[in-house]
Amino acid sequence: xxxxxxxxxxxxxxxxxxxxxxxxxxxxxxxxxxxxxxxxxxxxxxxxxxxxxxxxxxx
Numbered sequence: 129x130x131x132x133x134x135x136x137x138x139x140x141x142x143x144x145x146x147x148x149x150x151x152x153x154x155x156x157x158x159x160x161x162x163x164x165x166x167x168x169x170x171x172x173x174x175x176x177x178x179x180x181x182x183x184x185x186x187x
Contacts, residue, residue, distance in 0.1 A: 134181050138177060138178065145170045145174060149167055
């Protein structure tokens with residue numbers, strides 16, 4: 129049950145972050161290079177969330 133709730137919460141957070149990053153590309157005034165740092169930061173945040181949820185067992 130703990131893994132299921134972790135997976136559901138993680139998927140909600142990942143979908144939120146991806147949706148937040150993709151709404152920036154909808155504007156005609158903002159180019160891909162302007163949004164690239166946002167994608168990099170979102171990717172780092174998603175990787176850190178997955179690592180902390182499943183692989184970090186130092187607690």
